[in-house]
Amino acid sequence: MIRAMPRAATNDVIKGDALKVAPGLQSASVALMYLDPPFFSGRKRRNRGDGPAYDDRWPGGLAEYLAFLRSLLEAARPLLTANGILALHLDWRATHHGRIELERLFGAGGFVNEVVWSYRTGGGSKRMLARKHDSIHVFAAGKDYTFHRQTEKSYLAHRYGFSNVEILEDEKGPYTLSAMRDVWELPALRGNQREYVGYPTQKPLALLERLIGCFSNEGDLVADLCCGSGTTLVAAKLLGRRWLGVDSSAEAIALARRRLSQPDQ
Numbered sequence: 703m704i705r706a707m708p709r710a711a712t713n714d715v716i717k718g719d720a721l722k723v724a725p726g727l728q729s730a731s732v733a734l735m736y737l738d739p740p741f742f743s744g745r746k747r748r749n750r751g752d753g754p755a756y757d758d759r760w761p762g763g764l765a766e767y768l769a770f771l772r773s774l775l776e777a778a779r780p781l782l783t784a785n786g787i788l789a790l791h792l793d794w795r796a797t798h799h800g801r802i803e804l805e806r807l808f809g810a811g812g813f814v815n816e817v818v819w820s821y822r823t824g825g826g827s828k829r830m831l832a833r834k835h836d837s838i839h840v841f842a843a844g845k846d847y848t849f850h851r852q853t854e855k856s857y858l859a860h861r862y863g864f865s866n867v868e869i870l871e872d873e874k875g876p877y878t879l880s881a882m883r884d885v886w887e888l889p890a891l892r893g894n895q896r897e898y899v900g901y902p903t904q905k906p907l908a909l910l911e912r913l914i915g916c917f918s919n920e921g922d923l924v925a926d927l928c929c930g931s932g933t934t935l936v937a938a939k940l941l942g943r944r945w946l947g948v949d950s951s952a953e954a955i956a957l958a959r960r961r962l963s964q965p966d967q
């Protein structure tokens with residue numbers, strides 16, 4: 703039997719089921735794998751009007767969803783380099799399951815961060831606190847994974863008590879620069895933003911740029927096996943990384959290709 707050569711994994715967007723496409727990709731080639739799969743929302747995801755949609759309904763319930771999630775992670779894992787990073791983005795519906803699956807695959811020692819993406823979209827319940835964050839579980843395949851330390855502004859209520867610390871100032875007041883925390887306050891995408899292409903659950907470029915900036919180097923291959931409208935790939939391109947996207951939705955692939963063909967993206 704003649705086996706097909708693994709598909710060259712660089713600056714490519716492939717339409718297909720990630721579970722079937724991944725085994726044909728170059729193993730040990732991806733420095734950062736971001737996965738933003740369906741969240742187990744039980745909804746058919748549709749854009750306003752009759753735009754692109756993908757199905758997040760699972761007739762077999764949680765068991766069917768978890769079988770998919772586990773298969774996706776198992777398909778993604780061999781694609782990572784020896785020190786590659788996998789970042790799994792989920793919300794309250796399945797994030798706890800995702801973390802357990804990742805610990806099973808990488809060992810508890812593979813855990814690097816749980817990034818909490820906090821946003822302020824409209825809506826809420828009278829019976830509970832408004833659920834306004836997602837989690838991104840970051841796991842590393844090896845101990846020598848890439849991490850670029852970032853800083854963030856920490857605003858000061860007063861100036862006294864700070865020695866050997868540079869105090870800076872902007873329009874909001876005095877601040878110091880401290881190590882970036884794992885809670886990221888970044889606005890969710892709004893329909894009037896230039897980067898919005900109308901894909902349901904499209905993520906903001908700022909989120910992916912920060913993740914890619916932290917956990918990869920220029921020239922690295924960044925992959926997303928559920929790439930949707932291609933946000934990860936666009937962010938990778940903007941930051942001088944190579945990219946590889948897969949999605950089962952024809953609409954998603956068309957949008958991703960269109961975004962990547964624009965010279966300023």
Ligand SMILES: C[S@@+](CC[C@H](N)C(=O)[O-])C[C@H]1O[C@@H](n2cnc3c(N)ncnc32)[C@H](O)[C@@H]1O
Nearest residue numbers: 719720738756904905928930931933949950951
């Ligand atoms: C949450 S959306 C991704 C959104 C994306 N991050 C963006 O910013 O546009 C999840 C995506 O997973 C895709 N998907 C679902 N099952 C898949 C599978 N088995 N293989 C590949 N893609 C899949 C859907 O088509 C959808 O585009």
